[in-house]
Amino acid sequence: MAIHEFGVRELADRIRAKELSAGEAVAAIFDRIDKTEPIIQAFLHLDPEYARRRAKVIDQLSAEELQHLPLAGVPIAVKDNMTTISMPTTAGSKILKGFMSPYNATVVDRLEAAGAIIVGKTNLDEFAMGSSTEHSAYHITRNPWDTNRVPGGSSGGSAAAVAARMVPAALGSDTGGSIRQPASYCGVTGLKPTYGRVSRYGLIAFASSLDQIGPLTRNVEDARLLYEVIAGHDPLDATSLPQTVESGRPSLPDWRDVRIGVPKEYDGEGIAPRVQARYHEVLALLQEQGAQLVELSLPHTRYAIATYYLVAPAEASSNLSRFDGVRYGFRAESNELLPMYERTRAEGFGSEVTRRILLGTHALSAGYYDAYYLKAQKVRTLIRRDFELAFGQVDVILAPTTPDIAFQFGEKSQDPLQMYLSDVYTVTANLAGIPGISTPAGLIGGVPVGIQWLGAALQETRLLEIAQAFEHLWPAQPWPSVGGDL
Amino acid sequence: MSLSQEQVKHVARLARIRLESEDAARMTVHLDAVLEYMTQLNELNTDDIDPTMHVIPLTMPLRDDQVRTSLPVEEALKNAPDRRDNMFGVPRIMDGGDR
Numbered sequence: 109m110a111i112h113e114f115g116v117r118e119l120a121d122r123i124r125a126k127e128l129s130a131g132e133a134v135a136a137i138f139d140r141i142d143k144t145e146p147i148i149q150a151f152l153h154l155d156p157e158y159a160r161r162r163a164k165v166i167d168q169l170s171a172e173e174l175q176h177l178p179l180a181g182v183p184i185a186v187k188d189n190m191t192t193i194s195m196p197t198t199a200g201s202k203i204l205k206g207f208m209s210p211y212n213a214t215v216v217d218r219l220e221a222a223g224a225i226i227v228g229k230t231n232l233d234e235f236a237m238g239s240s241t242e243h244s245a246y247h248i249t250r251n252p253w254d255t256n257r258v259p260g261g262s263s264g265g266s267a268a269a270v271a272a273r274m275v276p277a278a279l280g281s282d283t284g285g286s287i288r289q290p291a292s293y294c295g296v297t298g299l300k301p302t303y304g305r306v307s308r309y310g311l312i313a314f315a316s317s318l319d320q321i322g323p324l325t326r327n328v329e330d331a332r333l334l335y336e337v338i339a340g341h342d343p344l345d346a347t348s349l350p351q352t353v354e355s356g357r358p359s360l361p362d363w364r365d366v367r368i369g370v371p372k373e374y375d376g377e378g379i380a381p382r383v384q385a386r387y388h389e390v391l392a393l394l395q396e397q398g399a400q401l402v403e404l405s406l407p408h409t410r411y412a413i414a415t416y417y418l419v420a421p422a423e424a425s426s427n428l429s430r431f432d433g434v435r436y437g438f439r440a441e442s443n444e445l446l447p448m449y450e451r452t453r454a455e456g457f458g459s460e461v462t463r464r465i466l467l468g469t470h471a472l473s474a475g476y477y478d479a480y481y482l483k484a485q486k487v488r489t490l491i492r493r494d495f496e497l498a499f500g501q502v503d504v505i506l507a508p509t510t511p512d513i514a515f516q517f518g519e520k521s522q523d524p525l526q527m528y529l530s531d532v533y534t535v536t537a538n539l540a541g542i543p544g545i546s547t548p549a550g551l552i553g554g555v556p557v558g559i560q561w562l563g564a565a566l567q568e569t570r571l572l573e574i575a576q577a578f579e580h581l582w583p584a585q586p587w588p589s590v591g592g593d594l
Numbered sequence: 595m596s597l598s599q600e601q602v603k604h605v606a607r608l609a610r611i612r613l614e615s616e617d618a619a620r621m622t623v624h625l626d627a628v629l630e631y632m633t634q635l636n637e638l639n640t641d642d643i644d645p646t647m648h649v650i651p652l653t654m655p656l657r658d659d660q661v662r663t664s665l666p667v668e669e670a671l672k673n674a675p676d677r678r679d680n681m682f683g684v685p686r687i688m689d690g691g692d693r
Contacts, residue, residue, distance in 0.1 A: 210669040436673035450612035469609040485645030541649030
């Protein structure tokens with residue numbers, strides 16, 4: 109097995125045992141990136157120099173010191189909406205071109221403290237607003253399984269980099285599905301933890317009541333390793349939860365003890381027949397293993413997209429008001445203040461970001477606040493209650509991650525509402541604040557499809573154990589042939 | 595159409611984004627379709643439902659008021675497009691513009 113094919117755990121074990129140096133791992137990863145990145149274009153910024161320097165530090169540690177580093181020498185990519193001192197942070201936007209953050213995001217500090225080596229920053233839809241990474245101000249990213257298709261979004265660069273085996277793991281952020289949907293499209297594992305589990309200090313805010321950071325990896329165990337490093341209370345994020353994060357060896361469940369909720373609203377209107385058939389195949393397999401399938405209803409699911417696309421843009425319009433051409437980023441020239449603001453923001457933001465700021469500003473404006481934003485927040489309560497009731501009956505809910513496999517470039521980018529509707533199965537977890545993980549469920553016509561496991565708030569450990577048990581039942585496919593090595 | 599181009603221009607002014615006429619026309623079509631889709635929320639009676647402001651119950655965290663070093667001025671200003679001494683420069687606000 110080539111070094112770039114190792115997962116997080118496999119690399120860290122070898123580096124801790126000094127069978128492999130961090131320097132060798134970094135060299136192998138950049139060889140792989142040199143071959144595949146021209147095709148995939150997953151990154152906005154790569155820093156081999158920085159990675160080599162960090163590797164040297166790791167390689168000077170004693171075997172005893174390395175034992176304390178769960179991610180010793182593991183190369184990791186970070187979505188470019190998380191701040192890094194050593195590399196630019198653009199959020200995929202022209203308005204932040206060249207921005208150098210004066211501080212690291214907490215997740216970046218935690219990864220590095222655990223021994224990880226940040227190799228670069230991955231592409232995304234501008235400010236994480238999009239489902240295809242086509243809305244990056246810099247370039248598109250291609251799906252490693254079929255380069256005519258999108259990798260999903262907004263964490264499309266992170267998902268594509270992991271699937272193309274440029275890095276064993278990457279961080280993404282998930283506001284309405286932006287980790288789970290690209291994980292599904294690229295055939296990797298993507299975890300969105302409970303709202304507040306992972307500190308968002310240094311994550312460029314999109315929708316503050318929904319945003320959450322999580323890992324994208326090639327297996328569930330690696331997702332858990334990263335999750336345990338980045339999760340936990342952070343005094344720098346006032347929404348960060350105080351509850352302790354369980355760690356240690358997972359105990360995989362006996363399927364006969366698992367009650368799986370099968371919500372009827374995720375299995376009908378809008379789902380592509382090929383994805384529905386795969387979903388049913390998975391359910392049948394689990395039933396065969398003795399799992400108890402419990403049909404249930406989450407009756408407010410059909411209102412989730414409308415709710416999400418009011419709440420998220422409203423919060424975004426407020427969060428993005430900081431980009432005014434004064435303190436950082438791009439400024440359009442004008443000798444008057446108001447036109448300077450208006451031109452800076454018109455030239456600095458792309459069309460999708462502008463659309464969402466306008467939608468959100470409208471939803472919050474005088475005379476419309478009650479009808480739109482407040483109404484949506486009330487419906488959100490109903491959606492949350494649906495899940496609370498459901499988790500009284502079942503351990504986990506199983507649903508498709510996406511209504512269909514990855515779409516082709518340009519297929520949805522001209523019709524915003526069509527693009528929004530493709531988030532139908534993922535936005536609910538953000539609205540309810542619960543954790544969700546997408547794991548691969550094979551290929552359809554050579555392109556991957558994922559399924560999504562949803563758990564009750566703070567039940568990540570159980571969720572990960574169940575997802576890992578499924579991985580044993582349905583091992584991941586061979587990886588895509590890209591860069592001419594398979 | 596429930597949303598007029600004038601309304602979109604008004605919202606763009608509130609959001610401090612300059613919109614050219616053709617962009618305003620295109621945005622009006624998109625936003626109108628999206629807002630039309632949103633009207634389905636009115637099917638639900640939510641009179642007695644509390645809005646979700648915080649999805650996970652959390653009391654306001656407080657910390658001790660400690661003296662700490664803050665971001666150095668040099669660092670805080672390093673990304674400023676118009677730096678003047680130890681301040682952020684902006685176009686003149688009074689008397690209708692110019693520096």
